[in-house]
Amino acid sequence: MAALRRWRRPVPDGTPGSERHDQHDVYAPQCPCREVLDLLADKWSAPAIGAMGDGPQRFGALLRRLEGVSPMVLTSTLRRLEEKGFVDRTVYPAAPPHVEHELTALGHSVAEPLAQLRNWVENHLDEIQDSPPAFRAGWRPGGAVPPNPSGRSTPRGRGRRRRRSSRSPRAR
Incomplete structure (x- = not known):
């Protein structure tokens, strides 16, 4: 707990717990x-912030623009961005409700x-994909190749376990 105190200090107003x-x-x-x-490096946060850079967006428009994201994941991403102050959510009274998401000043500052990162990736994608074939094939410094694709020597880091046959008394 001593390490935690090193990173936090009480707020000057003295409010307990703040x-x-x-x-x-x-x-x-x-x-x-x-x-x-972690939030900004999330798979869908950066694209969502980029999509809202042009102005307020309705949920359906974001869903169409971010091809491949599910409605549930987009909802979760937008909520997390809203909790941290990057996005404002505005509900307009209508039937059905009209909801827009837009970047806050903080959101625009990170956009x-x-x-720039998105542009860098787009400009260098060919170089990244043209990496040396030996490296893509699993080459490691010193010539070591991992025994399986996960790079672990045993499944889930545990010792190997024998599978029980269906006739085993424990399997019944």
């Missing part, structure tokens, strides 16, 4: 920056570096 992050080091295990980085 704490703020006073040092930023994403490499430190207790740093709350990791949670934000720019994410757009």
Whole structure:
């Protein structure tokens, strides 16, 4: 618990239980920056932020623009972005309800570096895909090739287990 105190300090107003992050080091295990980085590096967060960069978007429009995302995953992603202050959700009274999602000032501030990353990936994709064939085939420094595709020597890191036959008394 002592390490946790190193990363948090009480808020000046003295409200019990309210704490703020006073040092930023994403490499430190207790740093709350990791949670934000995980959110922004999520498979659908960066594309969703990019899609909202042009202005408010309805859920259906986002769903169509982000091909391959399920409605449930998009809903979860938008909620997490809203919880962290990157997205505002506005519900307009209508039948059926009209809901729009748009970037906040914080969302717009992160959209720019994410757009630069997206542009970099698009510009360098051919180089990435043309990596040396030996490396793609499983080559490792020192010539070691992992015994199975997961890279683990045994399944799930445990010792090998024998399968029981269907005639085993324990299987009944």
